[in-house]
Amino acid sequence: MLDQLLPILILLLIVIVFGAGMLYLTSLAGPKAKQTPERLMPYECGIPGQDPQTTKFPVKFYLTAISFILFDIEVIFLYPWTLIYIENIKQMGGYLLISMGLFMGILVFGLFYEWAAGGLEWD
Amino acid sequence: MGSYDVIFYILSIVSLGAALGVIFFPSPIYSALMLAITMSGLAAMFFTLEAYFLAGVQLIVYAGAVVVLFVMVLMLFDLRKESQPFSGQKISNFFKAGIIAAASMALIIPLSTVFFIRTEKTKPVTTVDLAGTLFTKYVFAFEAIGILLLVVLVGALALAKSRGGTHE
Amino acid sequence: MSNALHVGLNHYLVVSSLLFMIGVAGVLVRKNVIVILMSIELMLNAVNLSFAAFSHFNQEPGGQVMVFFVMAIAAAEAAIGLAIAVAVYRKFNGIEIKLFENLKG
Amino acid sequence: MGADKVEIAINTVKIAIIFLMMIQMVPLLVWLERRGSAFIQNRFGPNRVGPLGLMQLLADAVKFITKEQFVPANAVKFLFLAAPVIALVPAALAFAAIPLATPIHIDPFHLLGQSWGPYTIEMQSVRMNVGIIYILGVSSLGAYGLLIAGWASGNKYSLLGAIRASAQMISYELALGLAIVGILMIYGTFDLNKMIEMQQGPFSFQFMGQAYEISWLPNWGIFFQPLGALLFFIATFAESNRLPFDLPESEGELVAGFHTEYGGFKMLMFFMGEYGHMMVGAGLVTTFYLGGFQSPFVWQTYDYMLNLAIAHHGPGTVASALTTGYFLIWFSIKVGLLLWVFIWVRWTLPRFRYDTLMDLGWKTLLPWTLGNVALTAIVLYWARAM
Numbered sequence: 001m002l003d004q005l006l007p008i009l010i011l012l013l014i015v016i017v018f019g020a021g022m023l024y025l026t027s028l029a030g031p032k033a034k035q036t037p038e039r040l041m042p043y044e045c046g047i048p049g050q051d052p053q054t055t056k057f058p059v060k061f062y063l064t065a066i067s068f069i070l071f072d073i074e075v076i077f078l079y080p081w082t083l084i085y086i087e088n089i090k091q092m093g094g095y096l097l098i099s100m101g102l103f104m105g106i107l108v109f110g111l112f113y114e115w116a117a118g119g120l121e122w123d
Numbered sequence: 124m125g126s127y128d129v130i131f132y133i134l135s136i137v138s139l140g141a142a143l144g145v146i147f148f149p150s151p152i153y154s155a156l157m158l159a160i161t162m163s164g165l166a167a168m169f170f171t172l173e174a175y176f177l178a179g180v181q182l183i184v185y186a187g188a189v190v191v192l193f194v195m196v197l198m199l200f201d202l203r204k205e206s207q208p209f210s211g212q213k214i215s216n217f218f219k220a221g222i223i224a225a226a227s228m229a230l231i232i233p234l235s236t237v238f239f240i241r242t243e244k245t246k247p248v249t250t251v252d253l254a255g256t257l258f259t260k261y262v263f264a265f266e267a268i269g270i271l272l273l274v275v276l277v278g279a280l281a282l283a284k285s286r287g288g289t290h291e
Numbered sequence: 292m293s294n295a296l297h298v299g300l301n302h303y304l305v306v307s308s309l310l311f312m313i314g315v316a317g318v319l320v321r322k323n324v325i326v327i328l329m330s331i332e333l334m335l336n337a338v339n340l341s342f343a344a345f346s347h348f349n350q351e352p353g354g355q356v357m358v359f360f361v362m363a364i365a366a367a368e369a370a371i372g373l374a375i376a377v378a379v380y381r382k383f384n385g386i387e388i389k390l391f392e393n394l395k396g
Numbered sequence: 397m398g399a400d401k402v403e404i405a406i407n408t409v410k411i412a413i414i415f416l417m418m419i420q421m422v423p424l425l426v427w428l429e430r431r432g433s434a435f436i437q438n439r440f441g442p443n444r445v446g447p448l449g450l451m452q453l454l455a456d457a458v459k460f461i462t463k464e465q466f467v468p469a470n471a472v473k474f475l476f477l478a479a480p481v482i483a484l485v486p487a488a489l490a491f492a493a494i495p496l497a498t499p500i501h502i503d504p505f506h507l508l509g510q511s512w513g514p515y516t517i518e519m520q521s522v523r524m525n526v527g528i529i530y531i532l533g534v535s536s537l538g539a540y541g542l543l544i545a546g547w548a549s550g551n552k553y554s555l556l557g558a559i560r561a562s563a564q565m566i567s568y569e570l571a572l573g574l575a576i577v578g579i580l581m582i583y584g585t586f587d588l589n590k591m592i593e594m595q596q597g598p599f600s601f602q603f604m605g606q607a608y609e610i611s612w613l614p615n616w617g618i619f620f621q622p623l624g625a626l627l628f629f630i631a632t633f634a635e636s637n638r639l640p641f642d643l644p645e646s647e648g649e650l651v652a653g654f655h656t657e658y659g660g661f662k663m664l665m666f667f668m669g670e671y672g673h674m675m676v677g678a679g680l681v682t683t684f685y686l687g688g689f690q691s692p693f694v695w696q697t698y699d700y701m702l703n704l705a706i707a708h709h710g711p712g713t714v715a716s717a718l719t720t721g722y723f724l725i726w727f728s729i730k731v732g733l734l735l736w737v738f739i740w741v742r743w744t745l746p747r748f749r750y751d752t753l754m755d756l757g758w759k760t761l762l763p764w765t766l767g768n769v770a771l772t773a774i775v776l777y778w779a780r781a782m
Contacts, residue, residue, distance in 0.1 A: 001127070001170065001171060001173045001247075002126060002127060002130075003522075003523075004170065004175070004522055004523070004524055004525070005130065005167065005170040005171065006126075006130070007407065007411055007492065007521050007522035008167075008170075008489060008492065008522055009130070009167070010408055010411055011411050011415060011488060011489060011492050011521060011522075012485065012489065014411065014412055014415055015415065015481070015484055015485050015488045015489075016481060016485070018415075018419075019480065019481030019484055019665065020481060022661055022665075023465075023477060023480070023481070023661060023662065025461075026460075026461050026462075026463070026465065026660055026661040027465035029461055029462050030461075030462060030463050030464040030465050030660060031462075031464050032464070061195055061199065061559050061560075061563050062192065062195060062196050062199065062283075062373065062374075062377055063279070063280075063283045064563050064566070064567060064754070064758075065188075065191065065192040065195050065196075065563070065566065066192065066276075066279045066283075066370040066373070066374060067276065067279070067758075068188060068192075068566045068567060068569075068570055069184075069188045069189060069192060069366050069367075069369070069370050070272050070275060070276050070279075070366075070367065070370065071570050071762070072183065072184060072188050072366075072569075072570060072573070073184065073268075073272060073362075073363045073366055073367070074269075074272065075570065075573040075574055075577070076180050076183065076184060076359075076362075076363070077265065077268070077359075077363075078574075078577050078769070079176075079180075079529060079577070079580070079586075080176070080250060080253055080254030080257055080258075081254065081258065082577055082580040082581045082584070083250055083251055083254045083580075083584060083585070083586070084251060084254045084255060084258065085581055085584070085773070085776070086581060086582065086583075086584035086776065086780070087251075087584055089776065089777060089780045089781050090780065090781055093777050093780070093781040094777070094781065096258060097773055097774070097777055099258060099262050099265070099266070100773070101770075101773075102266055102269070103265065103266060103268075103269040104766070104769075104770065106266075106269040106270060106272075106273050107269060107272060107273065108766055109273065110272065110273045110276045110277070111762065111763075111766075113276070113277065113280075114276060114280060115758075115759065117280050117284070118284075119280050119283070120754070120755070120758045120759060121751075122750065122751035122754050122755070125297070127298065128296060128297060128298045131298045131302065132298075135302075135306040138306070138310065139306065139309055139310060139313070142310055142313045142314075142333055143313055145313075145317060145326070145329055145330065145333060146313060146316060146317035146320060146321060146326065146330060151323050151325055151326055152547065154326055154329060155325075155329065156540075156544070158329045158332065158333070159537075159540060161333065161336070162336065163537070165336055165339070165340060166533070168303075168306075168340060169340075169343055171298075172303070172343050172344060172346075172347040173347060174343050174346070174347065174355055174358075175524070175525060175526040175529075175530075176355075176526050176529060176586075177339075177343060177355055177358055177359070178526075178530070178533070179526050179529030179530050179532065179533040180359070180362060180529065180533070181339075181362070181533070182530075182532075182533025182534060182536065182537070183529070183532055183533045183536050183573075184362050184363075184366055185332070185336070185362065185365075185366070186533070186536070186537060187533060187536025187537055187539070187569075188366065188536065188566070189332065189365075189366050189369045189370075191536075191539045191540070191543070191562065191566060192369065192370065192373060193325060193328070193329060193369070193373070194540070194543050195543065195559060195562065195563075196325065196373050196376070196377060197325060198543065198546075198547050198555060198558075198559060199559070200380060200386060222315070226312050229308035229311070229312065230305065230308055230309070233301040233302075233304035233305045233308065234301070234305055236301050246350065247347065248346055248347065248350065248351070248352045248354075248355055250526065250586070252352040253352050253355045253356060253359075255352070256352040256353060256356050257356045257359065260353070260356075261353075261356050261360075264360060268360060268363050268364070271363075271364070271367060272363070272367060275367040275370060275371055278371055278374070279370055279371060279374045282371075282374040282375060282377075282378050283374060283377075283378075285378065
């Protein structure tokens with residue numbers, strides 16, 4: 001256990017120290033310019049921007065995220081299945097094939113239902 | 124106090140601290156990021172329990188999908204800092220007594236036995252055992268999850284398509 | 292004392308019950324619906340942790356299978372919970388829990 | 397990490413070296429990209445600064461370091477500065493699990509008045525027994541770097557670009573996960589080292605009981621799963637937001653998408669994240685489909701090379717170091733070729749429009765990967781179980 005978790009924690013520490021350290025050092029090295037209000041405006045290709053409240057609320061993104069979660073769970077159930085499929089394919093291969101086929105069939109039907117119902121459309 | 128225990132204590136402090144952050148940060152986007160840290164901390168704790176496959180799945184499903192959905196939805200709402208995030212309604216005394224009783228029981232029992240029962244780490248449960256049990260003993264539940272996912276998909280679609288309100 | 296600090300099943304149970312209590316407190320205290328959904332995720336994760344701990348110390352794969360199912364159901368629940376929250380936000384332009392009372396029949 | 401303090405120290409240094417090697421690759425890849433695009437568009441590319449423009453790497457590095465630390469007005473300062481580091485973490489953690497070569501065995505030697513015991517150093521930062529699940533889990537954290545950067549820079553358009561980029565990233569992550577299932581079914585393990593061991597020797601497979609062997613083909617995964625390899629490679633393009641999938645950074649009003657407000661070293665960190673994802677993708681394709689660090693023509697197992705080295709230099713550290721170096725060279729040749737394909741595709745293919753981009757992810761890649769999984773399962777059953 002230890003020789004798999006410890007390297008990851010050490011690497012995480014190294015990355016964070018490297019990132020934060022370099023950010024701090026480069027902020028020292030860089031020039032210090034006067035912060036004029038125009039300079040600090042968010043970059044809007046020169047046109048004075050509207051306030052952020054006026055953005056239209058795009059509903060499409062969270063529907064993609066929801067269908068991603070649901071199909072991700074399907075992929076998660078496939079992983080343990082791949083482990084035991086090839087080993088005992090002789091004695092219970094058919095049984096495994098049918099059980100996973102049913103599961104995948106239901107979810108492929110869900111995908112095509114979403115496709116037909118326009119869940120995947122991008123206006 | 125081997126190095127295994129030190130890692131366990133560090134990870135539990137990080138996870139519990141981030142979990143406290145989830146409920147005490149006024150701006151919801153910060154609490155969503157704290158939730159992501161809690162999930163990754165729990166994935167690391169699954170590592171200490173030698174449930175490697177579960178740690179990976181926890182990272183993929185929770186830290187990489189569910190909390191990303193939370194962060195995305197919160198960013199779409201574009202909420203700034205909440206004025207007063209805590210609901211001020213009074214909690215009846217009976218309810219308070221119940222909470223305190225449950226909390227103390229849940230803490231005292233495991234804490235008290237820490238000094239007497241000494242559980243040794245056994246041979247880990249490998250992913251092949253997990254897969255073997257999943258597809259033999261729990262195969263009905265596995266198919267039921269498939270149907271549940273289909274129902275949830277149809278429900279989410281209906282919710283997203285509806286304009287909300289009574290027209291059409 | 293150092294014997295008690297050696298990590299066993301009970302230490303995981305203590306951490307899991309603490310995490311569960313933080314989740315319950317979050318649900319009771321917060322107003323924002325999405326933070327309430329997050330606290331529910333915290334509670335479910337606390338249960339996952341104790342399942343994994345029991346499965347590890349009792350050499351029983353059933354515990355890990357349960358964690359698997361809890362993850363699937365919790366993710367589906369979060370997806371639906373957010374879909375409802377977004378529908379309410381679009382209708383009532385706010386995300387507090389008291390707006391959900393308007394959903395009464 | 398090894399029993400005694402010395403081994404832990406050696407492994408920590410090795411982890412740091414592998415991470416810094418990945419970081420050092422970024423200026424090299426930027427240079428290769430500029431020279432490569434120049435070659436494709438029939439122009440010179442950087443050649444002023446030093447021979448063949450190689451010193452251009454140093455010039456770029458100095459330019460990035462001496463840029464001003466600029467934080468826009470309505471940005472959330474802490475998250476704005478933390479976003480580049482968060483974008484770098486997943487790529488570095490994912491690259492840690494990819495096996496680079498066979499382990500080095502060092503015999504006991506005498507130094508500084510002490511005798512140091514025999515060590516075996518794994519040529520990868522961490523040897524996971526669930527390698528691929530860990531890599532998928534960590535690279536799915538990549539969406540946070542984008543989202544935080546887009547939201548924290550306070551700019552409405554960079555928020556929209558960040559949400560578009562993460563929506564694209566998660567939909568192709570689905571196709572990535574499914575494309576792997578095909579090859580995992582054949583290997584039957586998650587451990588990347590075991591997968592490479594399975595790809596040794598000439599191309600051989602069982603069909604209806606008899607074993608067939610084609611002696612002039614190496615036993616690589618691409619011959620078992622050609623469609624899976626193609627789908628996986630396309631999905632890695634989208635995972636690292638590379639062209640033709642980098643639309644969120646290129647539309648008129650999005651300017652540079654989530655990193656519009658970033659400059660100086662913070663911008664370089666986003667490049668490191670992007671190129672890191674590219675290298676992880678290339679490393680995974682070599683490990684799954686191109687036989688990992690094995691040489692294509694000498695099809696015998698590792699010990700063939702080891703015995704060859706031992707025959708010349710006698711058993712000991714030198715022989716195993718030579719074989720490890722040999723395999724390391726082959727690994728970097730394969731990854732280098734794949735990185736060149738990344739760059740080559742970027743400068744030849746036009747960019748997708750956003751809805752065609754998402755359609756490709758959901759309506760073509762996903763059904764194809766599902767079909768590939770079903771086809772592999774059935775053919776495997778027909779071949780092995782009948």
